[in-house]
Amino acid sequence: MAEGTTTIDRRTWDRPTVFYNRYVKYLVYLALVGFLAWSVWEMRVSPDRLLAGGSAASNFLTESVPPDFGAQQRELIWSGMVESIAMAIIATVLGVIVSIPVGFMAAENISPKPLYVLNRGIISFARAFHELVIAIVLVIAVGVGPLAGIITLSFKTVGFFGKLISEEIEEIDEKQTEAIRATGANTAQVMLYGVLPQVTPRIVGLSIYRWDINLRSSTIVGIVGAGGIGLTLLHSFERYEYDFTLAIILVILALVLLGEAISAVIRRRIQ
Amino acid sequence: MLSIENLTKVYPTGDRALENVSLEIGGRETTAIIGPSGAGKSTLIRCINRLTEPTSGRIVLDGTDVTSLNKKELRKARLDMGMVFQEYNLVERLTVMENVLSGRLGEVNTWQAFRRQFPPDAVEHAYDTLETVGLAGFEDKRADELSGGQRQRVGIARAVVQEPKILLADEPTSSLDPETSRAVMELLTDIAEAENIPVLINIHEVDLAVEYADRIVGITDGEVSFEGEPDELVEEAEDRIYRSDSVSKTGRKGNDDEALDNLGTELREI
Numbered sequence: 001m002a003e004g005t006t007t008i009d010r011r012t013w014d015r016p017t018v019f020y021n022r023y024v025k026y027l028v029y030l031a032l033v034g035f036l037a038w039s040v041w042e043m044r045v046s047p048d049r050l051l052a053g054g055s056a057a058s059n060f061l062t063e064s065v066p067p068d069f070g071a072q073q074r075e076l077i078w079s080g081m082v083e084s085i086a087m088a089i090i091a092t093v094l095g096v097i098v099s100i101p102v103g104f105m106a107a108e109n110i111s112p113k114p115l116y117v118l119n120r121g122i123i124s125f126a127r128a129f130h131e132l133v134i135a136i137v138l139v140i141a142v143g144v145g146p147l148a149g150i151i152t153l154s155f156k157t158v159g160f161f162g163k164l165i166s167e168e169i170e171e172i173d174e175k176q177t178e179a180i181r182a183t184g185a186n187t188a189q190v191m192l193y194g195v196l197p198q199v200t201p202r203i204v205g206l207s208i209y210r211w212d213i214n215l216r217s218s219t220i221v222g223i224v225g226a227g228g229i230g231l232t233l234l235h236s237f238e239r240y241e242y243d244f245t246l247a248i249i250l251v252i253l254a255l256v257l258l259g260e261a262i263s264a265v266i267r268r269r270i271q
Numbered sequence: 272m273l274s275i276e277n278l279t280k281v282y283p284t285g286d287r288a289l290e291n292v293s294l295e296i297g298g299r300e301t302t303a304i305i306g307p308s309g310a311g312k313s314t315l316i317r318c319i320n321r322l323t324e325p326t327s328g329r330i331v332l333d334g335t336d337v338t339s340l341n342k343k344e345l346r347k348a349r350l351d352m353g354m355v356f357q358e359y360n361l362v363e364r365l366t367v368m369e370n371v372l373s374g375r376l377g378e379v380n381t382w383q384a385f386r387r388q389f390p391p392d393a394v395e396h397a398y399d400t401l402e403t404v405g406l407a408g409f410e411d412k413r414a415d416e417l418s419g420g421q422r423q424r425v426g427i428a429r430a431v432v433q434e435p436k437i438l439l440a441d442e443p444t445s446s447l448d449p450e451t452s453r454a455v456m457e458l459l460t461d462i463a464e465a466e467n468i469p470v471l472i473n474i475h476e477v478d479l480a481v482e483y484a485d486r487i488v489g490i491t492d493g494e495v496s497f498e499g500e501p502d503e504l505v506e507e508a509e510d511r512i513y514r515s516d517s518v519s520k521t522g523r524k525g526n527d528d529e530a531l532d533n534l535g536t537e538l539r540e541i
């Protein structure tokens with residue numbers, strides 16, 4: 001060995017831990033494992049239950065294949081689909097129109113504090129609930145049908161769109177805005193000339209992305225009575241017409257994939 | 272005629288950027304403000320149109336005390352002051368014409384601005400000015416398609432279209448190569464003469480200042496340290512402006528930092 005014979009006090013190095021020290025680290029890991037074990041215990045899915053589930057699944061499969069695309073079914077699917085697509089389009093347009101001012105007022109760099117807080121609040125509120133929760137409430141409030149669905153999707157759009165637009169505005173180049181302000185432009189003009197051009201491509205891209213999301217959501221809110229193909233789907237379950245259910249699911253799948261493809265193509269063109 | 276009286280600016284951080292600065296700028300002369308980085312040159316220019324709010328003192332433009340104006344009156348006063356920026360500050364996604372016409376926003380209402388409906392004489396003036404700055408035919412190009420020199424020309428055109436009573440230029444050549452810098456300086460001084468307005472240029476290239484300005488003002492540590500004609504700027508005077516102790520005082524923030532500090536608060540006010 002070529003190493004020196006004198007023992008030097010070698011410095012050691014350990015990778016710093018995000019926890020305070022390694023005891024805390026192992027304690028946290030232990031807690032996580034314990035939590036997982038408790039969850040499994042709480043559910044207590046027995047092998048018997050798994051078997052029963054399996055047979056129910058195979059039962060559903062045999063009954064649903066082949067999908068039922070009969071004349072009457074086709075008509076129901078068609079009308080449900082048209083309603084869903086219409087709901088998605090109307091909700092996207094309405095939602096975007098409402099979101100733009102909300103998004104501007106929720107941008108910390110251009111909005112006065114009280115307006116900022118208020119609009120951030122609106123956005124957080126809209127984001128807090130799942131669309132099905134909002135749909136349930138609205139079905140009770142305005143009755144069964146697509147109106148409840150449109151309001152639900154518009155509301156969710158405001159949460160999504162408003163948040164992303166306000167974040168985009170918070171990252172604009174403020175030099176451009178400042179130059180417009182220096183010409184003596186008023187606040188609205190500064191927004192139109194200094195801020196809006198910087199976020200327009202994002203607004204267009206996000207609108208199309210949101211339309212795609214709304215299309216997907218519009219197929220599900222019907223489950224709680226808010227119109228669209230979801231309602232047709234629900235009825236097929238209730239009547240145990242699993243072959244019809246499969247037909248609907250296949251059409252929804254096709255529609256969602258198509259919407260996603262269209263949205264992707266358009267967004268790529270814009271960038 | 273612009274007169275600056277006892278202008279003082281203290282930033283919230285406690286930095287005293289300007290200390291009792293008094294200046295008079297009139298006629299059609301080009302005044303160059305020189306001085307080390309962080310001396311307060313930028314703050315001085317920005318205080319004139321209140322992009323930076325002065326702490327005390329007065330700015331009087333043709334009898335109007337700019338410092339006492341409310342927001343609406345200030346917007347009107349800003350229309351009378353064209354500003355050219357170091358980094359051009361064009362709206363990148365708008366066309367050259369929209370950028371130039373934005374100089375007249377103070378004259379149209381919001382709806383007209385949205386529809387791009389500017390008075391016919393403004394459009395005519397915009398075409399003429401684009402020709403003057405050598406960008407005829409560039410109307411429909413987007414600002415982000417232009418080179419640095421071209422962008423600064425658009426920036427100048429935007430300021431000229433305002434038909435201002437004074438032109439303020441904050442380091443207009445700092446982002447440009449030497450040759451383009453000269454062209455821009457020439458353009459600014461030509462405009463001052465043609466439009467019969469004074470030009471106040473903030474510049475750190477002393478040779479450009481000496482070559483193009485009619486008058487030179489030196490700012491050191493927030494105070495006027497020199498005032499005179501270019502040929503009076505002898506070595507001794509230059510040493511006084513750029514005196515070494517100001518370099519050791521770089522605890523003071525640079526111009527850009529000051530400007531950025533302000534942007535946030537200012538934008539919230541619009």
